[in-house]
Amino acid sequence: xxxxGLKNELAKQGVVVTTIQELYNWGRSxxxxxxxxxxxxxxxxxxxxxxxxxxxxxxxxxxxxPSPRQADLMIVAGTVTKKMAPQVVRLYNQMxxxxxxxxxxxxxxxxxxxxxxxxxLKGIDRLLPVDIHIPGCPPRPEALLHALITLxxxxxxxxxxxxxxxRHLDAAAPSEFPVPEFGEHDIVPAMNPQLWKPRLVVx
Amino acid sequence: xxxxxxxxxxxxxxxxPKTSPDGLELEGELLEVAMGPQHPSxxxxxxxxxxxxxxxxxxxxPVFGYLHRNHEKIAENTSxxxxxxxxxxxxxxxxLTNNWAxxxxxERLAGLQVPERAQFIRVITAELTRLQNHxxxxxxxLQDMGALGTPLMYAFREREKILDLFEALTGAxxxxxxxxxxxxxxxxxxxxxxxxxxxxxxxPRFLDSYEAMLNTNEILLARTQGVGRLSRALAISxxxxxxxxxxxxxxxxxxxxxxxxxxxxxxxxxxxxxQGDVYDRYxxxxxxxxxxxxxxxxxxxxVPGGPVIDPKAKxxxxxxxxxxxxxxxxxxxxxxxxxxxxxxxxxxxxxxVRPPSLINLTILEDMCLGQSVADAVVTLGSxxxxxxxxxx
Numbered sequence: 001x002x003x004x005g006l007k008n009e010l011a012k013q014g015v016v017v018t019t020i021q022e023l024y025n026w027g028r029s030x031x032x033x034x035x036x037x038x039x040x041x042x043x044x045x046x047x048x049x050x051x052x053x054x055x056x057x058x059x060x061x062x063x064x065x066p067s068p069r070q071a072d073l074m075i076v077a078g079t080v081t082k083k084m085a086p087q088v089v090r091l092y093n094q095m096x097x098x099x100x101x102x103x104x105x106x107x108x109x110x111x112x113x114x115x116x117x118x119x120x121l122k123g124i125d126r127l128l129p130v131d132i133h134i135p136g137c138p139p140r141p142e143a144l145l146h147a148l149i150t151l152x153x154x155x156x157x158x159x160x161x162x163x164x165x166x167r168h169l170d171a172a173a174p175s176e177f178p179v180p181e182f183g184e185h186d187i188v189p190a191m192n193p194q195l196w197k198p199r200l201v202v203x
Numbered sequence: 204x205x206x207x208x209x210x211x212x213x214x215x216x217x218x219x220p221k222t223s224p225d226g227l228e229l230e231g232e233l234l235e236v237a238m239g240p241q242h243p244s245x246x247x248x249x250x251x252x253x254x255x256x257x258x259x260x261x262x263x264x265p266v267f268g269y270l271h272r273n274h275e276k277i278a279e280n281t282s283x284x285x286x287x288x289x290x291x292x293x294x295x296x297x298x299l300t301n302n303w304a305x306x307x308x309x310e311r312l313a314g315l316q317v318p319e320r321a322q323f324i325r326v327i328t329a330e331l332t333r334l335q336n337h338x339x340x341x342x343x344x345l346q347d348m349g350a351l352g353t354p355l356m357y358a359f360r361e362r363e364k365i366l367d368l369f370e371a372l373t374g375a376x377x378x379x380x381x382x383x384x385x386x387x388x389x390x391x392x393x394x395x396x397x398x399x400x401x402x403x404x405x406x407p408r409f410l411d412s413y414e415a416m417l418n419t420n421e422i423l424l425a426r427t428q429g430v431g432r433l434s435r436a437l438a439i440s441x442x443x444x445x446x447x448x449x450x451x452x453x454x455x456x457x458x459x460x461x462x463x464x465x466x467x468x469x470x471x472x473x474x475x476x477x478q479g480d481v482y483d484r485y486x487x488x489x490x491x492x493x494x495x496x497x498x499x500x501x502x503x504x505x506v507p508g509g510p511v512i513d514p515k516a517k518x519x520x521x522x523x524x525x526x527x528x529x530x531x532x533x534x535x536x537x538x539x540x541x542x543x544x545x546x547x548x549x550x551x552x553x554x555x556v557r558p559p560s561l562i563n564l565t566i567l568e569d570m571c572l573g574q575s576v577a578d579a580v581v582t583l584g585s586x587x588x589x590x591x592x593x594x595x
Contacts, residue, residue, distance in 0.1 A: 037241050039248055040270055040591055041295035041377065051359040066243040084248055084269045087240055113289065116280070117273030138377060181369075 016024040019075065021160050021172035032148065035071035036064035037091065040078025042105040042138040049141035066190035068094040080116055082187050086179050089127050089153050093176040097168035102147050103130045106137045127192035128177060210539030240269045244347050244580040247590035258575040264570040273330060278554040283309055283521050291378040293556065294592040296336045299328040300534045302382035307463060308530030308541035313523035315385035321511045322465045324387050326502050327399060330495040334406065334533040335365040336535035337488040340587045344485060345417065347584035348426045354417060361409055364402055371395055386512030396503055403499045410492060427482035431570040434479065441566045443560050445537025446491060447586060450476035450483035457533035469498045481585040522549050536560050536587050556595055560588040
């Protein structure tokens, strides 16, 4: 590992020194292709972020792919209902690794204003591993860009080898998650116990 | 826990034997395609189960409910004012008109009067909403036709200007939550009307360039004229409202029929189509924008001073006396109505939304049968649906 001071000194002389890991992560983090998949109100703000005023293309994410096979990032933009939850999980399962999720808006995080509803999933992180949560109802396009930049930082900081390597380089880590089915009253399973570990609050 | 393998559903359509031009009987395989719920052309989480004969649509079954968010049930369990923010999320393109329809229903229920200034603010915000909705819809329609990006970019550029106005007025870009029973939540910020005036003055220029770019475009004409035709009789009997109905040539606009608010004071015309096809629906929306601009010009000149909310309106402990009321307005998508039954308690006994998108969507099959599947996409785009309102 080359030390930072020497690296800067070399850069002044016109010599770029990098590691494979940095190069790999740099390339990945600047071409995150989202799945063009809108669920509700937040999808309009997602679209606004891709339009001229906010221009998500500055961050390399303007290529909204309608097919999950070509996408790296799923922006869960809106309320996930119980009818829609199996399809959301199935879409995620169809995406190739490495893949990331941004839970956009209050509904995707926790059910939001519709949390009392009988048909609303109380947060997509019960079924899928969420990388970034953006609060708001709906979050502004700036907030989505902030989430994207945060995701890029997360990708850039990933260590490719060793015990903390990311999921897509770990053969033992799951890449697909069980698709819930419609049960008698709720989707079955209502949550994935491997992912959803709420802290027990004892009062 | 595994992926369910559904057994094939029994066919409820007839396989029509076809004959070739030579009189020979042909046997074709029918193809069942589920378009959606994740599909770039379905405008959200909507599914069309299409049965195709080659490219021709033989049967089309719309499947709703992927965004059913229990709006009505939640509203029946909360106070009257508590469901005002939820109305924003019905049709998330036009939160201010949703607010107005709900406020109108409650005002009828409780017998509240709206001050003059608030009436003008309501008209101005509603027409601005119509402006941004219709521009975006035209952009989306063109995107469905394959004009990826450009028209929608232009539409969203104008939409952002109007959203900036909404943000200055209400604090939120999309979920405005601005109307209150008996008026509006707050007065206009200083200089707001001048900003509206500037945008209203500039808008025809954008519209001219937009129409010059698109209206005579050969691809647009080929893809829209004669496509998705809806007959006048079917439109009336199916309860279609809004630009869809007027594209069939039926002169029905609730701004003229009911004259709710202060719409009787403005001079504007109702554009009507003839053919009832996708092109007429597209043109009706562009013409309606021009009429909305006329209303805005008249309204902006005459905004009076005074309070913006009825001093008798109580925000706390609001309990209208027992009764029922229906308030309806001409939303950008059609007749948006709220039906309320009060039993004298703080929350409504029954709360029902009459969503224009859902009712306009019911005749989708009639418009699409016999057309190619690509035209079904364009026809759906011209209906102008928002799934938050369809499924509620």
